[in-house]
Amino acid sequence: MGCRPVLAIDSCHLSGPYKGALLFAIVYDADDGMFPLALGVVGSENYEDWYWFLEKLKGILDGQEVIIILDRHQGILCSVSELFGVENHAYCYRHVKQNFSSFFNRQNIRGKKWKEDALLLLDNIAYARLDIDYNEAFEKLVHFNGDLARWVAENSPKHWAMSKFLKKCWDKMTTNIAESFNAWLREERHQTIYTLLLMHMDKLVAMLDTYMRGTDKWKSMVxxxxxxxxxxxxxxxxxxxxxxxxxxxxxxxxxxxxxxxxxxxxxxxxxxxxxxxxIDPCFKVSTQHLIYSGQFQPLPTHNMPKVCEARTLQDGQGNVFPSLQPSQVRRPPGRPRQRRIESQFSHKRAIHYYRCNGIGHNRSKCNNPLP
Ligand SMILES: [Zn+2]
Ligand SMILES: [Zn+2]
Structure with missing residues (x-):
């Protein structure tokens, strides 16, 4: 279709009457504009739902190999590697940085300056293109703090550090573009699923049209x-x-x-x-024209169906269908959590008994002789 084979994927919660979640895949057009490729409405964000969405997504890609940029909850982790190959899964660097930052906060290192330095070192590690630069940046982090360096080594840098990620990802390392899509769709999230899709279509067509005409203003080939x-x-x-x-x-x-x-x-x-x-052809105006040359297939229209006995529907030709039920939303017990669930690699804070200076237990389990 012309877009570079890098997909940023993200999700958001739906707050309309049926709840559930929206999963979406975004690609970049020839000038790094947002091109929404696919979206799916699911009941929750478990393994089955993600697998369903990613499988459908794979179906429309026509066998083309793509890089998937995605945060790494457990459910996503296995479905991406099963469907697209583990080597094609890039972890969103922004999320990696967030997790690194909260790991840093648990290390009891005081001072804002230290944290800034640590994050800068992580940037150097992630953005290094050559192994030699990666190693140099990593050595610096080892000298800065051994635990932080160990965190990096244990958190699969081959999925988010540029020099370690072996596939060409066109310098895309985050799902920021999917985040923009999320913001762009803010209003629609409160609607019913049907209204959401209609509103989205309207907005999408207007946006694609604007981008398509946008090439008139390009002053050069890119x-x-x-x-x-x-x-x-x-x-x-x-x-x-x-x-x-x-x-x-x-x-x-x-x-x-x-x-x-x-x-x-x-x-x-x-x-x-x-x-x-x-310059790679994917940045050129001809590619941009190709990307926006697609057309929407109008949805086949039906005569308004009648609702019959036994909760079935009958269309104009007399065909009977089971009536459409809202998606099943599994609402977890208890109050909805306020804080974001961290990715799988978070560590528990070690407990510490002050009287014996021992780690990993408190007064009730202490076997050490007390001074
Ligand atoms: Zn060069
Ligand atoms: Zn103790």
Whole structure:
């Protein structure tokens, strides 16, 4: 369809009369705009529901291999690897950072400055493109605090650190674009499912139309956001004396992001070539046209059905259907929790008995001789 094969997936709760949750998959258009690919209404967010949604999603992808960027609750974790392959599952880095941050808070390290430094080190680890830079950043974290470094090592960096993730993910590491979709759909969440879908369709068509016409304003072969990134790389490029082969760069930026890195820009300038010849086609205006060239198939219309005895429906041709029931929502017992459930890797705070200085027990289980 033209979009890069990277899907950001997220969910939100529905607060309309039927409750339940909305799961959705978003892709990027040629200029990093939000392109809603699929959404599904489910009763809750358990393994079966996620599996159902991801399986349907896989069905519309026509066998194309895709990268799935997704937070990692247990339910999602196994369904993604079963359906799309474990190596194609990227963990949303924003969520990883949040979990790292709450792990940091449990370490009893005081001072805001320390936390800022720790998060900066984590950024360096995550955004390093080369193994050598990853290792250097990791060593720094080891010196900073061994426990934090252990946390990183134990929390599968191969799913969220750029140098460790082996598939090309076009420099996309978070589900932020899905988050924008969530905000965009805020009003619809309070409606019934049917109204939600109708409102969504209306809004979606208007948005797709705007984006489709948006290419008229593109001043070059690529969109404004892509152009800005490209210009930045061109500005950073220093004159060069050695002429490398122009198919990849050892800094990996070109291969990973699809846009020529400053080094390649320097070479292109020296050769007096056109920089647009070196941009991946997925950023070009022709791709944008392709992405928005699709058409909605109108839903087949029916004559209004009659409600019959025994809660069945009868359409104009006399066919009888079971009547549509609202989705089953399993509401967990007790009051709804206020705080977000952390991903699976959270650790319990170790208890500590102050009199013997022992860890892992309190007064009732203490066997140590007291001073
Ligand atoms: Zn480079
Ligand atoms: Zn003790």
């Amino acid at each position: 969109g404004p956001k892509t152009k800005e990134k490209l210009m930045l790389n061109i500005m950073r490029s220093a004159p060069i004396t050695v002429m490398p082969y122009l198919d990849k760069c050892t800094c990996l930026t070109w291969q990973m992001s699809g846009l020529p890195c400053p080094h390649v820009c320097a070479v292109i300038r020296t050769l007096r070539h056109d920089v647009y010849d070196y």
